[in-house]
Amino acid sequence: MHNTPIIVKPIAIEASDLTFRYDREVVLERMSFSIRHGEYVGILGPNGGGKTTLIKLILGLLEPEKGSVTLFDQHGQELRNRASIAYVPQRSARTDISFPATVFELVRSGRTPHHHLLSPFLRESDTNAIRWALHQTGITKLARRRITTLSGGQLQRVFLARALAAKPTLLVLDEPDAGVDQVTQTAFYELLGELNKKHGLTILLVSHDVEVVTRHVNHILCVHKTLVCHGAPQTLLREHFVEKLYGDKKAHVEHTH
Amino acid sequence: MPEILTYEFMQRAFIAGIVVAITAPLIGQFLVVRRYALLADTLAHVSLAGIALGLLLHIQPLFGALATAVIAAIGIERLRHTERLSGESVLALFLSGGLATAVVLISLAHGFNTNLFSYLFGSLTTVGPTDLLVITILGIIVLVLVTLFYHRLFYISYDEQGAAASGIRANALNTLFIILAAVTVSLSIRIVGALLIGALMVIPVLAAMQWRQSFFRTLLLAECFALISVVSGLLISFNFDLATGGTIVLVALVLFLGSLLVRNAR
Numbered sequence: 001m002h003n004t005p006i007i008v009k010p011i012a013i014e015a016s017d018l019t020f021r022y023d024r025e026v027v028l029e030r031m032s033f034s035i036r037h038g039e040y041v042g043i044l045g046p047n048g049g050g051k052t053t054l055i056k057l058i059l060g061l062l063e064p065e066k067g068s069v070t071l072f073d074q075h076g077q078e079l080r081n082r083a084s085i086a087y088v089p090q091r092s093a094r095t096d097i098s099f100p101a102t103v104f105e106l107v108r109s110g111r112t113p114h115h116h117l118l119s120p121f122l123r124e125s126d127t128n129a130i131r132w133a134l135h136q137t138g139i140t141k142l143a144r145r146r147i148t149t150l151s152g153g154q155l156q157r158v159f160l161a162r163a164l165a166a167k168p169t170l171l172v173l174d175e176p177d178a179g180v181d182q183v184t185q186t187a188f189y190e191l192l193g194e195l196n197k198k199h200g201l202t203i204l205l206v207s208h209d210v211e212v213v214t215r216h217v218n219h220i221l222c223v224h225k226t227l228v229c230h231g232a233p234q235t236l237l238r239e240h241f242v243e244k245l246y247g248d249k250k251a252h253v254e255h256t257h
Numbered sequence: 258m259p260e261i262l263t264y265e266f267m268q269r270a271f272i273a274g275i276v277v278a279i280t281a282p283l284i285g286q287f288l289v290v291r292r293y294a295l296l297a298d299t300l301a302h303v304s305l306a307g308i309a310l311g312l313l314l315h316i317q318p319l320f321g322a323l324a325t326a327v328i329a330a331i332g333i334e335r336l337r338h339t340e341r342l343s344g345e346s347v348l349a350l351f352l353s354g355g356l357a358t359a360v361v362l363i364s365l366a367h368g369f370n371t372n373l374f375s376y377l378f379g380s381l382t383t384v385g386p387t388d389l390l391v392i393t394i395l396g397i398i399v400l401v402l403v404t405l406f407y408h409r410l411f412y413i414s415y416d417e418q419g420a421a422a423s424g425i426r427a428n429a430l431n432t433l434f435i436i437l438a439a440v441t442v443s444l445s446i447r448i449v450g451a452l453l454i455g456a457l458m459v460i461p462v463l464a465a466m467q468w469r470q471s472f473f474r475t476l477l478l479a480e481c482f483a484l485i486s487v488v489s490g491l492l493i494s495f496n497f498d499l500a501t502g503g504t505i506v507l508v509a510l511v512l513f514l515g516s517l518l519v520r521n522a523r
Contacts (some may be wrong), residue, residue, distance in 0.1 A: 059422040082424025089418045099290055099415050109412045115424040117405050146469060166423060194284040 009036040012202050013058055017067035027053045030067070031227045035204070035219070037169075040196040042217035042233075043206045046246055052090065055172050055196055058204070059087055071170070083113040086163035088176045103158050104143045104152070107133055110165030133164035136195065153184035160188075164195070164203045171195075172204045177212070184208075189216040189238060199237040210242055261495055267409030269389045270381040270448070270501075277457070278487035279447045282465075282479035283403045284441045285458030287434065289466070290414050296333070296435070296479060299348045300442040303329040305451045306441075308376050309362035318376065319388055322446055323395075326439035329355065334435045338428065358470030375501070377448035381495060392444045399437050410434060411472060431484035450502035460509040463487060467516035482512045483515035 003120040013035040020028045028050040035041055058069050060082075071085070106209040110133065122130075135139045142150070147158060147246045156176055156233040163171055173192075177185045191213050191215050195201045207213045214220065222228040222236070222245045229241050261267050277363045288294050304322035311321025329351055336347045363373060375383045384392075403410065412420040413427045422426040465478035490505030 055324055056418075061418060064400055073350055082422065085424070087419050087422035089416065099472075100466050100470070100475045101411075105411070105472050106415070109408060112408045112412050113420075113425055115408065117409075120405070146471070148469075162419075170421070179415070 001129040009038050011035070012037045012039070013204075014070045014073060015058065015067070016069075018054075018057055018064050018069065020057060020064050022048075022053075024223065025142070028057070028169070028223075029090075029226045030066075031223075032229060033221060033230055035202065035210065037202055038196070038200045039219050039222060040193065040203045041205065041219045042213035043204060043221045043223055044208065044210055044213060044245060045223035045228070047208065052174055054223055055087075055174060055204060055206060058074045059085065059172060083166060084169045085172070086166045086168035087111070087172045087175060088159045088174065089161055091178055098148060101146050101147055103134075103147060103161075104130075104140060106147060106158055107143075107165050113166060115220040116135045116179040129165050129167050133161040136164055137191065152179045152180070153188070154182075156180055156188060160191070167254065168201070169235075170202045170204070174206045175208070176205070177207060177209060189213075192216070219254050258505050259433045261492065262466070266382050266384065267491075268497065269386065271488070273384050273389050273392045274448050274487040274491050274505075276392050277448045278483040279480060280396050280399045280441045281309045281445055281454070281458045282461045282476065282483045283400065284434075286462045286465075286472075286479055287410055287414055288438065288484040289459055289462045290472075292461045293344065294455070295345070295348050297354075297442055297458045299333070299352040299355070299479060300326045300330060300439050301446065301451040301454045302352045303440075304360065304443050304446055304521070305360035305376065306355045306362060308446070309359045309373070309506040310450070311360055312372065315430055317387065319447070321389055321441065322443040325355075325442065326443045327436055330435040330439035331432065334432050338431075343407065360436070375417050375450070376446055377450050377452050379446070379448050379505070381491065381501050384447050391446065395440050395444050399441055402437060403435070406430065406433070440453045448501065449505055453506050456506040457483065457509065460506065460513050464516040467513075467520040471521070482509065486512060 011034050015034070016032045017030040018028055019026070031054070043054065044049050053062065057064050058071070060069070060071070107130055108122070108126075111122070111129060114126070131140075134143055137160050138156050139154065139157050139161055142154060142158070147155060150158065160173075160176070176188065178238075180188070189212060192203055192205065205213065205217065214237060219231070219235060220233055220236055220241075221230045222241055224245055228245050229236060229239070262271065264325030285294075285297065290295055304326045307321035307323070309316040309321075310316075310325070311318035314321075333347055336342055337344050342350075377402055409420070409425055410429055412425060413430055417427050427438055442454055442456070445457065449457050461479045461482035462475070465475045466481050468475070470478065486505050486509040488510045491501065493499065493508070494501040494504040
């Protein structure tokens with residue numbers, strides 16, 4: 001490690017001493033970590049362990065009780081140019097699937113943060129970004145379909161395409177694998193890995209699928225009320241982090257299937 | 258000129274009706290997709306309190322309705338934002354609170370019952386020149402603002418958090434939208450009445466949604482259905498001496514049923 005020259009990328013996200021309470025109950029306590037540009041980070045942890053709260057704090061959607069987050073060297077809540085951040089919330093946080101809209105309309109809305117109020121029309125750069133996003137996610141042919149007619153896996157790609165249409169530098173996904181079968185899921189994570197490698201996209205991925213995440217990401221944050229452990233997947237696996245994070249019972253379940 | 262338009266009050270009713278038909282689904286579609294359709298009825302009941310206050314204090318009732326609806330709208334949005342109460346219960350609170358206030362104010366000053374009836378169910382003959390001016394100006398403001406904010410409203414309607422994370426000011430936008438809804442409700446009361454305005458905002462949208470189009474085309478269709486409902490509703494109610502608001506809403510219902518049948522047939 002000491003002998004190999006490594007180009008250290010600048011820090012994209014820096015959290016220091018983050019604490020958040022909801023109705024006096026501690027959700028997250030004293031979390032400090034940093035994430036560099038171009039990293040593909042998996043956030044793992046049990047349900048109710050504070051994963052979603054953590055990314056909302058990072059994105060400035062919640063204000064920490066104590067501590068701070070800096071994104072691209074700017075204070076979370078004061079960050080000016082947010083158009084370079086794309087967030088795909090959990091399915092339950094989004095409007096249900098009866099929403100009357102086409103794939104194109106949804107993907108196009110990814111460009112909206114880049115637009116000034118008085119110039120609502122698509123420019124060439126917008127059309128190019130939308131076309132690129134549809135192509136990357138392999139849904140060009142679905143563009144005119146209504147989202148109500150799509151499968152879970154297709155819808156997942158539509159939301160990824162919306163995020164990509166913004167040409168983000170930071171992509172945050174909260175449990176994108178919920179309700180999607182294993183094969184579709186693996187293809188989706190491979191696509192994310194490709195975007196990370198080819199385009200240097202910084203990715204934060206919340207998931208509870210330990211196995212799949214450790215195979216794809218290059219950095220893991222284990223969250224259970226606080227930062228239980230973090231590091232490269234290979235290192236963490238050697239330290240039996242799954243047991244630490246979920247307790248022995250869950251670890252046992254992991255091994256049996 | 259058709260005979261019906263030789264009456265000045267009918268000319269005013271027609272222009273006001275067309276303004277209302279254009280603005281109602283514009284707001285209504287965003288309400289429906291956000292499962293917030295009851296907001297229209299809530300604001301209408303609150304407006305009724307404002308109308309009663311206007312009649313009591315001899316101010317233009319339309320201004321009374323506007324003021325109370327806008328204030329209530331901001332209150333609803335604030336309460337909803339704190340998340341201490343569910344959106345539904347906030348609406349229930351304001352709906353019954355508005356109606357109770359209206360009833361008490363009415364009983365305070367006896368004798369304007371016939372006038373009040375026109376505010377409950379809409380009326381052709383009561384659209385005065387001042388009403389028409391205010392309705393037209395406010396209608397144009399609503400149209401312009403919804404057009405400007407269309408893409409942002411679309412984004413927050415299906416994914417508020419994703420929008421906020423990307424820098425769209427979702428809270429400010431929600432407040433603006435609910436104020437526009439309050440304005441639309443108040444200016445529609447003259448034509449369709451407080452008890453039926455919710456129907457005009459929602460039913461044309463539901464009818465349009467049966468045609469399974471894109472969001473934008475659904476909106477255009479809803480606009481068409483609302484215009485057809487209002488114009489034919491006005492004509493029918495004039496010719497057969499029927500209650501205006503009720504006739505308009507019945508036409509909208511027929512269009513909805515027709516759309517439903519076409520959908521099932523396909």
